[in-house]
Amino acid sequence: MASDVKSLPPAQEAWGLLSRLFWEMRPRMLRVAGEFGLTPPQLFALRQLDPAQPVPMRALAQALHCDSSNVTGLVDGLEAQGLVERREAEHDRRMRMLVVTERGAAVRSRLQAAMQEVPEPLAALSSEDQRTLRDILRRALG
Amino acid sequence: MASDVKSLPPAQEAWGLLSRLFWEMRPRMLRVAGEFGLTPPQLFALRQLDPAQPVPMRALAQALHCDSSNVTGLVDGLEAQGLVERREAEHDRRMRMLVVTERGAAVRSRLQAAMQEVPEPLAALSSEDQRTLRDILRRALG
C-alpha cells in the first residue's frame, strides 16, 4: 500500500513534503496573528503593504487576490487599530493611498520577524544542506 | 537598501523563497476548490480524511487545528454533497465516525492529483536539482 511512495517522481515528492511543511506552519501563523491582535487576512494585508511606498487599495486587492470590497473592510480594521491610514492621492481623487503608520510599521516589522523565523525542520539541517537548499530555490524562484 | 538581502542566513533566505512559492500557489488552491464545488476549508477537510479509515470528528478538528463546532458545519456541507457520511461508532455512541463515500473518494482523488501537481518553478529545475531538493527535504521532514 505504501510501496508506491518510492515510485513518485522526485519533484512531486519534494512538493508533497513542502506542502506538509507549510501545513505544519499554519498554527504558528494563527498564533502570530493572534499575538498582534490581528486576524489572518489582516496579517496578510499588513505584510503585503510597504511602509516606504503607499499604494492604492486596488493594488492591495490584486496582491491579495480578492475583491476590492473585501479590502475596504480589511483596511477598516487596520485603520481602526491605527496601523494604516487612508490618504488622498495627489493626482487622482478616486484613489485612496494606503499609508502604513509608524505604529503599523513597527507591528509589521515584528510580525515579519516572527513569520520569517526558520521552521524547526529546516533549521535542523546541516549548514551544507541549508546552503544547497537555498541555491536550488534561488535557481527556481530567484 | 537591498544589499542586506545578501547577508541573510541561507536557511532564512530559503524559507523566504518557500513562503513566496506557497503564496503564489494560493490562487491555484482556490481555483481547484471552486472546480469541485468546495470551499477551501471543505477542501482541506476532505483532503485530510482517509477513505480507508474512518475517524471521529474530533480527530478531524485536531488535524485542522480548529474547534469541534466548526467541523460540524464543515461536515454538514460535505455530507450534503454526498462526499462524506456520519456513521455511528461501534463501542462509543458519543462518537460519529466520518466515512468518505465512494463519490467522496473519487472527488478527493482528483482533487489530490490537482493539488499535487508540481508548481512550475520546481518543475523547471534540472533533474539533478529536483533529486537533491527531494533528498534534502527527506532529511528535514522524512
Place this chain on the structure above:
DNA sequence: CAGCGGTAGTTGAGGTTGTCAACTGTTGCC
C-alpha cells in the same frame, strides 16, 4: 447501581471573511 467528572458532538450568538451587484464620485477621451 447511583452519581460524578470528563468526552463527543451540536446549537446559537457574534464577529470576520469573501463575493456579487449597485451606487457615487472622478478621470480621460472623443
Place this chain on the structure above:
DNA sequence: GGCAACAGTTGACAACCTCAACTACCGCTG
C-alpha cells in the same frame, strides 16, 4: 459637454470560526 471606464464603498448574502451552553454518553468510584 458627454460618456465609458475606473476606484472605492455599501448592502445582501453565504461561509467560516470561536466561544459558551447544552445533550448524550462513557467510565469510574463509592
